[in-house]
Amino acid sequence: xxxxxxxxxxxxDRMKVIGWPTERIDGPFKATGRASYAYExxxxxxxxxxxxxxASAIAKxxxxxxxxxxxxxxxxxxxxxxxxxxxxxxxxxxxxxxxLGGPEIEHYHQLIAVxxxxxxxxxxxxxxxxxxxxxxxxxxxxxxxxxxxxTDPGKITGGKSDTTVGDFDRAYxxxxxxxxxxxxxxxxxxxxxEPPSTIxxxxxxxxxxxxxxxxxxxxxxxLATTFGMQKEKVRVVSPYVGGGFGAKLFLRADAxxxxxxxxxxxxxxxxxxxxxxxxxxxVHRPATIQRIRIGAEPGGKITAIAHESWSGDLPDGKAxxxxxQTRLLYAGANRMTATRLATLNLxxxxxxxxxxxxxxxxALEIAIDEMAEKLxxxxxxxxxxxxxxxxxxxxxxxSDDDPQAGAPTEGHESPERRFSQRHLVECLRLGxxxxxxxxxxxxxGQSREGDWLIGxxxxxxxxxxxxxxxxxxxxxxxxxxxxxxxxMTDIGTGSYTIIAQTAAEMMGVLLDKVVxxxxxxxxxxxxxxxxxxxxxxxxxxxxxxCVKLREAVAQKLGFNALDAVFEDGHVRSGGRSLPLVQxxxxxxIVAEDMVEFGGITEQYEQATFGAQFVExxxxxxxxxxxxxxxxxxxxxxxxxNPTAARSQVIGGMTMGVGAALTEELAVDKRFGxxxxxxxxGYEVPVHADIPHQEVIFLGDGDPMSSPMKxxxxxxxxxxxxxxxVANAIYNATGVRVRDYPLTLDKLLPGLPAIS
Amino acid sequence: xxxxxxxxxxxxxxxxLDTRTTLLDALREYLKLTGTKKGCDHGQCGxxxxxxxGRRINSxxxxxxxxxxxxxxxxxxxGTPEAMHPMQAAFVKHDGYQCGYCTPGQICSAVxxxxxxxxxxxxxxTADLLAAPDLTPAELRERMSGxxxxxxxxxxxxxxxxxxxxxxx
Numbered sequence: 001x002x003x004x005x006x007x008x009x010x011x012x013d014r015m016k017v018i019g020w021p022t023e024r025i026d027g028p029f030k031a032t033g034r035a036s037y038a039y040e041x042x043x044x045x046x047x048x049x050x051x052x053x054x055a056s057a058i059a060k061x062x063x064x065x066x067x068x069x070x071x072x073x074x075x076x077x078x079x080x081x082x083x084x085x086x087x088x089x090x091x092x093x094x095x096x097x098x099x100l101g102g103p104e105i106e107h108y109h110q111l112i113a114v115x116x117x118x119x120x121x122x123x124x125x126x127x128x129x130x131x132x133x134x135x136x137x138x139x140x141x142x143x144x145x146x147x148x149x150x151t152d153p154g155k156i157t158g159g160k161s162d163t164t165v166g167d168f169d170r171a172y173x174x175x176x177x178x179x180x181x182x183x184x185x186x187x188x189x190x191x192x193x194e195p196p197s198t199i200x201x202x203x204x205x206x207x208x209x210x211x212x213x214x215x216x217x218x219x220x221x222x223l224a225t226t227f228g229m230q231k232e233k234v235r236v237v238s239p240y241v242g243g244g245f246g247a248k249l250f251l252r253a254d255a256x257x258x259x260x261x262x263x264x265x266x267x268x269x270x271x272x273x274x275x276x277x278x279x280x281x282x283v284h285r286p287a288t289i290q291r292i293r294i295g296a297e298p299g300g301k302i303t304a305i306a307h308e309s310w311s312g313d314l315p316d317g318k319a320x321x322x323x324x325q326t327r328l329l330y331a332g333a334n335r336m337t338a339t340r341l342a343t344l345n346l347x348x349x350x351x352x353x354x355x356x357x358x359x360x361x362x363a364l365e366i367a368i369d370e371m372a373e374k375l376x377x378x379x380x381x382x383x384x385x386x387x388x389x390x391x392x393x394x395x396x397x398x399s400d401d402d403p404q405a406g407a408p409t410e411g412h413e414s415p416e417r418r419f420s421q422r423h424l425v426e427c428l429r430l431g432x433x434x435x436x437x438x439x440x441x442x443x444x445g446q447s448r449e450g451d452w453l454i455g456x457x458x459x460x461x462x463x464x465x466x467x468x469x470x471x472x473x474x475x476x477x478x479x480x481x482x483x484x485x486x487x488m489t490d491i492g493t494g495s496y497t498i499i500a501q502t503a504a505e506m507m508g509v510l511l512d513k514v515v516x517x518x519x520x521x522x523x524x525x526x527x528x529x530x531x532x533x534x535x536x537x538x539x540x541x542x543x544x545x546c547v548k549l550r551e552a553v554a555q556k557l558g559f560n561a562l563d564a565v566f567e568d569g570h571v572r573s574g575g576r577s578l579p580l581v582q583x584x585x586x587x588x589i590v591a592e593d594m595v596e597f598g599g600i601t602e603q604y605e606q607a608t609f610g611a612q613f614v615e616x617x618x619x620x621x622x623x624x625x626x627x628x629x630x631x632x633x634x635x636x637x638x639x640x641n642p643t644a645a646r647s648q649v650i651g652g653m654t655m656g657v658g659a660a661l662t663e664e665l666a667v668d669k670r671f672g673x674x675x676x677x678x679x680x681g682y683e684v685p686v687h688a689d690i691p692h693q694e695v696i697f698l699g700d701g702d703p704m705s706s707p708m709k710x711x712x713x714x715x716x717x718x719x720x721x722x723x724x725v726a727n728a729i730y731n732a733t734g735v736r737v738r739d740y741p742l743t744l745d746k747l748l749p750g751l752p753a754i755s
Numbered sequence: 756x757x758x759x760x761x762x763x764x765x766x767x768x769x770x771x772l773d774t775r776t777t778l779l780d781a782l783r784e785y786l787k788l789t790g791t792k793k794g795c796d797h798g799q800c801g802x803x804x805x806x807x808x809g810r811r812i813n814s815x816x817x818x819x820x821x822x823x824x825x826x827x828x829x830x831x832x833x834g835t836p837e838a839m840h841p842m843q844a845a846f847v848k849h850d851g852y853q854c855g856y857c858t859p860g861q862i863c864s865a866v867x868x869x870x871x872x873x874x875x876x877x878x879x880x881t882a883d884l885l886a887a888p889d890l891t892p893a894e895l896r897e898r899m900s901g902x903x904x905x906x907x908x909x910x911x912x913x914x915x916x917x918x919x920x921x922x923x924x
Contacts, residue, residue, distance in 0.1 A: 024847065024850065027846070027847035027850075027852070028837075028839060028843070030852055030855030030858050031830075031834075031844075031846045031847050031855075031858055031859075032831065032833070033790015033829065033831050033859045034790065034835075034836055036789060039793075040783070040789035042787045119773055119776075119784075120784060121780075192854070193792070193794045193800065193854065193856040193904070194792070194794070195795075240855065242854045242856030243906055275794070275795040275796060275799070275800075492852070492853030492854030493853070643850045647853050647908060648853070650907060650908070650909075650910050650911070651853060654907030655905075655907060678799060679794070679795050680799045685907065686901075687895075687896040687899040687909050687912070688893075688896045690907065690909040691910075
């Protein structure tokens with residue numbers, strides 16, 4: 001199915017199943033411990049051995065000598081694999097550093113050996129016996145120091161690295177009110193709860209991996225490339241994924257080590273990345289330095305806006321796209337954005353929840369708050385004043401995170417390029433009303449309750465709505481059960497449930513008649529989970545397959561497919577009604593299709609919008625910040641399941657609180673690694689940090705987005721949150737911090753005098 | 756190597772294992788009770804929480820051989836998909852999870868935590884150490900803070916536990 005023109009009325013619009021706050025169909029399995037994650041498949045292959053990873057203790061340099069003799073002689077050890085005996089490995093395009101290092105070392109904790117033994121304890125103990133002698137080379141680990149040598153990466157996720165519209169310099173120089181401020185965001189870690197884990201089993205020349213991956217087909221391709229195999233010889237199984245947030249988009253050391261270990265041991269091997277290795281071994285959100293300049297008329301109209309960002313990565317890595325949203329969010333005739341990428345020898349930077357917007361809005365939305373104050377305007381009203389329905393800067397291009405997408409579409413750069421839908425103003429107004437924004441004192445440091453300084457802050461949110469092709473297979477069996485098969489993953493997003501809702505709606509059956517099977521490369525290739533495209537695209541693929549199944553069913557029952565109504569387990573047409581199950585009376589009916597996007601989805605800028613509101617209390621004595629209230633108002637198309645969607649948004653809001661207050665990978669600039677590389681040192685929000693959270697969905701369907709009329713939601717939730725917290729802290733204390741996270745040491749010197 | 760007798764979910768198991776084996780790995784790798792999760796393997800995340808003689812513990816921080824004869828309850832012992840424990844059902848009802856990986860630990864922790872409150876055990880935020888603690892939202896959140904949920908279902912988990920505790924949910 002090609003989706004190229006706006007959706008008209010279709011069976012999803014009935015919303016008898018779609019749009020309801022259905023409990024997750026996989027919930028009882030998760031809540032009782034019966035859902036099997038990657039490391040837990042005891043029964044799929046017998047005789048599984050345990051692999052334990054040895055990781056580099058230097059960031060850059062060479063291994064002189066890697067002595068595995070003691071490890072090999074240790075009790076229970078079956079095999080030890082290093083670069084010396086691993087054989088030739090390819091490098092997947094999506095990997096920046098080579099997964100298996102040696103003799104060259106590209107980053108700290110790079111995989112250098114895997115020890116396979118009969119038990120986990122034996123493998124771990126033997127791994128400790130591997131002796132490595134390194135020559136450490138000087139590396140570049142300090143982003144600020146490397147800014148001058150940073151170069152133009154040519155592109156960022158979502159478009160060009162640099163853009164200009166009008167004459168920024170001139171307009172900025174002429175603007176009566178200006179802001180020029182620099183903001184910094186630190187390296188951050190995904191810290192999903194399930195460590196990257198894999199069981200690998202060879203059967204002749206065929207390989208099966210049970211792994212934890214967001215994109216089954218990417219894992220399959222990248223394994224095939226790495227091990228020089230045909231893709232068809234690789235099977236990837238990943239039906240439950242214990243969180244990802246971008247960290248499980250790429251082939252990592254657990255999978256490579258398990259596959260190598262299994263080959264060397266001649267039996268299946270399972271490997272989990274130990275938590276203390278997961279930060280420096282895998283990917284992280286890179287730190288940024290961002291300069292923002294805004295010029296405005298005294299009345300508040302923005303006349304000039306510039307956003308420049310510096311980030312770093314390994315050689316041949318990629319830049320954080322922090323400036324991207326500034327091309328889309330606010331009006332203004334004169335604009336420029338620029339991105340520079342420094343070479344750093346820290347571990348690989350890459351996508352983490354809302355890459356680009358998450359960091360960019362951390363800076364931009366403080367800058368807007370600062371500018372509103374300079375203008376004497378309410379921050380909500382200032383944003384509304386500069387809203388635009390026309391894309392103010394160059395359009396988004398196909399994401400380079402998305403190899404399924406075609407080349408960037410040319411010829412849509414007319415000044416009249418519009419958003420498919422944009423209800424940012426409604427989000428801002430509704431949020432202000434519901435949150436009681438009018439109770440905010442615009443003068444900072446004025447509200448106090450006992451020891452606590454109270455402040456309100458807000459920010460706007462925007463996140464792209466990406467479309468990418470997605471396929472599914474649907475079966476109707478003799479019992480009337482509809483089974484959906486697609487390699488889509490459920491990383492906590494609710495894929496099982498919304499896909500079941502989609503199939504139930506399309507086929508006119510109750511949810512208990514639908515079975516959903518996900519996360520297996522034996523199934524049709526889906527959009528996968530990333531870039532908040534999963535829900536909209538994967539359900540659209542299921543929609544397409546169901547359209548095919550409806551046609552087959554109608555034909556079987558002698559109905560005209562065009563006017564057949566599928567409802568209450570029956571198919572009706574022309575005054576006749578027959579049970580759906582009758583169509584499969586003499587055998588299962590199978591249909592498969594893929595949705596592909598084009599035309600209208602490229603002609604319009606597709607994005608989701610939101611408004612974030614936060615109330616904080618800051619301890620007047622210690623500077624400790626507590627979040628008291630949070631509200632997110634979201635404009636993200638039709639909501640397929642309000643419960644699952646709300647959960648996605650509160651998850652994003654919470655990660656935004658972490659970004660604002662605690663999350664920072666501390667860089668050891670001498671030796672080149674992230675020091676706080678576990679869940680004690682890297683502080684993510686816990687129960688005590690998070691109050692009850694409110695989420696409001698505007699809920700309009702967007703017919704330009706897909707036949708589902710839905711959009712992404714999972715990443716919008718984090719966008720703008722950290723800035724809203726920072727703005728609330730400023731409102732509470734009068735201390736403006738432009739260097740994340742806003743830890744109490746940064747507040748203490750500026751806190752109001754305690755009387 | 757040692758032979759250990761473990762009482763898990765009302766069943767006796769006799770296992771020969773390496774004395775270095777944690778209770779967590781004994782459950783997951785020897786008894787194949789994989790509902791108990793390994794998130795960090797050193798007591799930082801709470802995903803491996805089980806109950807030993809009714810008290811919650813990070814099973815990665817205790818060796819299997821230290822638990823000879825003790826009564827161990829895991830997530831599998833609380834209920835099944837067809838017959839869930841009230842806390843499991845409340846998590847499903849309130850969407851108190853997303854990826855599901857911290858969920859067994861959250862649920863075991865919540866069940867044991869409510870018993871701690873009933874027993875009058877104070878927490879860091881209990882104002883009066885001698886009075887019976889109320890299960891205020893602050894108490895609940897403090898007591899559950901050893902169980903990290905990176906998907907951040909916290910707001911919903913609090914609703915689920917509150918409902919089971921007899922609050923409004």
